[in-house]
Amino acid sequence: MASAVALDAKSIVLDAPLPLDSGQELPGVRLAYESYGELNADKSNAILVFHALTGDQYVASSHPITGKPGWWDRMVGPGKPIDTARYHVICANVVGGCMGSTGPASAGPDGAPYAMRFPVITIRDMVRAQVALLDALGIGRLHAVVGGSMGGMQALSFAANFPGRADRVLAIATTARHSAQNIAFHEVGRQAVMADPEWQGGDYYGKGKGPEKGLSVARMAAHITYLSEEGLTEKFGRRLQDREAKSFGFDADFQVESYLRYQGIAFTDRFDANAYLYITRAMDYLDLAEEHGGRLADAFARSDARFCLVSFDTDWLYPTAESRHVVHALNAVAAPVSFVELSAPYGHDSFLLNVPALDRVVKGFIE
């Protein structure tokens, strides 16, 4: 499924094995990426956008499976806040993903899919792979790195681990470490996938439909965390779906049930279940402070970038306190940082949705 896409997409294969935080190495890593806008002569106008858990490289171009517009089409393009008439924008599928970059569905050295033989990766491993991509493209220092949610984690990890490689770091709706509640929700999703007998210990490639039901349940649970209680109430409330009265049965009586079921099923068409396991695990492992001796400020001590942190008041997945925690660490090392909590009704998903105030913040910071 996913590997077929890589053939049509831009991709490179890294020359050297990718060293991983686990101590292992991953040979022959392919990174699939998209780019938009012209790279200028001195290669100083490049912006690297990092995608979120279930995102991909199609930040501003239509998705090859769903046909939907790019996931940040509203933010990236000519004349848009990240203006591709001025900047060269790169977005790569993360290692461990399923849209063309090397992941658990890819063939291992023996030709068979890695499945659960794929090494457990971290956010820093994802970033390391993308720095190798920049090296391959001859881009030394970026105009900016930008990301929301897991993309923001990568932006912060990039700043901490590759100082001097970006002028600006924009991290939206994110955190420098996964909380117990974050881990708990991911663990529910993983258990839902692994409870599905079609998962077959991860060896489902070419053997049946895969753990679609389990992955669908995982997506449903995750989706609730992306939305605010207020947003759900406004969007659905207790309204019934295509009926006048309750059915006194187990059909999707309520619109919110129907919506969630659809979100769950649609997700399985475009995402590999093992990739979901690996990427959620990478997020759970994130603790930037722990990586840098236990003190978050030390993670940013060598950075020379300007930072901008954005949170949303209704985001309960990575609430404002998590951004503030990062801001305090940046303050402690006198790093230039601006921080804003925006008001938006959509919860965590606000970073992907119509929030004009975010457009203005992004545009102002990038320019």
Next chain:
Amino acid sequence: MASAVALDAKSIVLDAPLPLDSGQELPGVRLAYESYGELNADKSNAILVFHALTGDQYVASSHPITGKPGWWDRMVGPGKPIDTARYHVICANVVGGCMGSTGPASAGPDGAPYAMRFPVITIRDMVRAQVALLDALGIGRLHAVVGGSMGGMQALSFAANFPGRADRVLAIATTARHSAQNIAFHEVGRQAVMADPEWQGGDYYGKGKGPEKGLSVARMAAHITYLSEEGLTEKFGRRLQDREAKSFGFDADFQVESYLRYQGIAFTDRFDANAYLYITRAMDYLDLAEEHGGRLADAFARSDARFCLVSFDTDWLYPTAESRHVVHALNAVAAPVSFVELSAPYGHDSFLLNVPALDRVVKGFIE
């Protein structure tokens, strides 16, 4: 499993079929209950305690399967806030349950388990059954009805639908209607159960182990909603389970993962998956206002009870705003009501845990 327990427990079988909100009737309803303390001569000292979603009648006596103390042992007993030296306390397993009362695991008229032939029930149906129990016991007017979470929903439904049957109504950590987010989380749980092939369309009785994996995932997801983010952080943070370093695998590295997995698996030993479907459905259907012409105040217009509402500041499942919504409705009909938001770190589960302030509120209101 569950039906064996009923033989040793107190139970009655209702003479008349139980009329249900769906329009159906349920014949031969058995209600299993426990009682504590002496009923006085004029039967004026009875308190009915309603249990929560996964609770049961063993409010203050050890659970016959787990051997654990009663779920509200700290609150109910001689000299305790609900003092069984003074009051006769009754707690019945809800209809639709699996601890001896008639539910989906019970034999239908044809002798086979109802399974999904069991009618969909509502919170009002649960209350109606317990009023029939009171009638059978000759108890006209209760000293109080008391409940937390789904127990609180029953207490409010009792007040609304059976005015004149209780002097006091104490509803803790609850709501008068299930929100879109509440429904969404329950739907995830139901889908997890129904995605498990061992569910077999509900006909798993005597045919294998039942949907243990699906029910376990459902319980894990629900459990997160019972705890506060702060509580999880305090209890687990990012601490590892029985290891010095991350395993770079999919074992339960983090304590919170190990805890959730245990909670999920332990639950399947004592709870019937179909009962979980039916009881969550009943909760999702709750909308006391809708039942009473669309205006919540009208639900309480005929009540002559005194009310007490208690919420917890860290409860994000049924947050304080939901209790306040009920209080405003009671104010609108000039019903006597006291309301307190207690500070406790445990989230929704605070009503079951060591919160001395709750003990004082309960004791003060009951006396």
